[in-house]
Amino acid sequence: MSEWWTYSLHDFLLFSPRTYYRQIELYNAQIWPGQVLAWLANGVIALLAMCASRSRREVGHRDVAGEDRIGVCHRTSGNTFRTEWGILAVLAAAWACSAWGWLGQRYTTINWTATYMAALFGVEAAMLLVAAARSFVRMRSEDRAIVRAWSLPPVAGEGLGTRAAIGGSTANGRERHRSLRSVRIGFVLLIVSLAYPAMAILAGRPPTTAEVFAAMPDPTVIATLGCVVLVSVRTRWLILFIPLVWCAVGGLTLWAMQSPDALLLPIAGVGAIVAASGKCRTRGRWAG
Amino acid sequence: MATRAIPSTGEALPIVGLGTWITFNVGNDPVALDNCAGVVRAFFEFGGRVIDSSPMYGSSQPTIGHALRKIGKPARVFAADKVWIGSGRRGPAQIEESRRLWDVPRFDLLQVHNLLAWEEHLPMLFEMKAGGRLRYVGITTSHGRRHADVEAIMRRHPIDFVQVTYNLVDREVEQRILPLARERGIGVIVNRPFQEGALLRALERKRLPPWAGDIESSSWAQFALKFIVSHPSVTCSIPATTRVEHVQENLAVGRSRLPDEATRRRMVEYVEQL
Secondary structure, three states: OOOHHHOOHHHHOOOOHHHHHHHHHHHHHHHOOHHHHHHHHHHHHHHHHHHHHHHHHHHHHOOOOOOHHHHHHHHHHHHHHHHHHHHHHHHHHHHHHHHHHHHHHHHHHOOOOHHHHHHHHHHHHHHHHHHHHHHHHHHHHHHHHHHHHHHOOOOOOOOHHHHHHHHOOHHHOOEEEOOHHHHHHHHHHHHHHHHHHHHHHHOOOOHHHOOOOOOOHHHHHHHHHHHHHHOOOOOHHHHHHHHHHHHHHHHHHHHHOOOOOOOHHHHHHHHHHHHHHOOOEEEOOOOO | OOEEEOOOOOOEEEOEOEEOOOOOOOOOOHHHHHHHHHHHHHHHHOOOOEEEOOHHHOOHHHHHHHHHHHOOOOOOOEEEEEEOOOOHHHHHHHHHHHHHHHOOOOEEEEEEHHHOOHHHHHHHHHHHHHOOOEEEEEEEOOOOOOHHHHHHHHHHOOOOEEEEEOOOOOOHHHOOHHHHHHHHOOEEEEEOOOHHHHHHHHHOOOOOOHHHHHHOOOOHHHHHHHHHHOOOOOOEEOOEOOOHHHHHHHHHHHHOOOOOHHHHHHHHHHHHOO
């Protein structure tokens, strides 16, 4: 692209705002009442992610008592894995739905680059699915470790902590606790994703242009940012990469269309980066 | 409807055509598709012929196809499209796909869009013209970009048309490209006559000059369009619209008095001081 400095953001907009929101209207009519189920799914994973983040804090909170400590840690840790893989699996499905339903079927009719966006969303769905599978495996591994630990015969002088160590599992390792700021940002992101359908009305558009998790990319991305910030995902930054790219691209598109809500995505992206970069407090489970 | 002769053949073309950038990229919205068909119907009813599009314009090409089918495929359509692909080898396939979307037997004019891979596409287009599969060959640019390259191509290659941006505030082409087009016998199609609406939005709060009636201009759109099509080197301008009343307003320019050179200077001075 020669003379690239002469191009403005508006030069890359292939459609009018009216056409864009009209496509959302038609899409919403086509998938109704699927948006209700999608929003409920958003609510469920938001609740689970928030509880998962609180569970980790509770582990840290209780990490001062003696005998209670290991039992609580195991139970809580098992619960967080139990919800994490479910959260990630739902997110994977949401990204796949957005890729196929909106990007691949509707948006591509007015924006030829949407085909490539759909491919990226497919990659993200795959990564989330892999992360969900790994979380599931860890959960099962943790469950087996618990059974092994408690099935061993007692040895004189052995504490519960030693028994847990003998049982052994990766979950018996050091817990990482999100900072309060990170948790708060994650909470806000999830609440924004739930409230996103109302943005249409707040921006002066008809309710038929409301955008819902799993149906449309923007609320799906924000929900993903919130969840990934709150739950324990080993490949956090890999999973956050494509959502952050979308925050930039989607935000620029809305900015070019002069949409009142154009800044929401970029702010969400920055918030996620801050939250994911937040320092973690680390404690061993059976230290001391 | 006032016409200008295409320099290379003498064929008469109405001085106001129809662009399809943004306005016809409506996807599969049935309401919008029928609205565009209404625009095209009015366009032909009021004397228009030239419709311009490109593969870059999203779904504009199938929208044109829908419109032409709906109004009975008028024979008078002058189908102007573009080749827009980085690979010369894939140009013919893209052109064929465009033709299929338009649902026309062949294009009248094919242009290399924004000079993308022009070194590969121009020979291919000349070959199509020699084989009777195309009537005219052209190149395009916009926003005042790559004028030096455009000039060089105009000097070295026997193109029939050049498409450039020209309006009351973007007048760089007056210096070299418009005179060169006249010298070389190249037709000129003008894009962005209203800067995609920005020029009209800026002018609409201002009053038309009291002498606008002398050139039978009742709106800023007519005022701006008359400035463009009154240049002796311009063959046709292609404003885009989604509204039938705007089509009527634009095409009325071709049936009313056009400004002379002195009035054109006056028009520029008036807008500059606003």
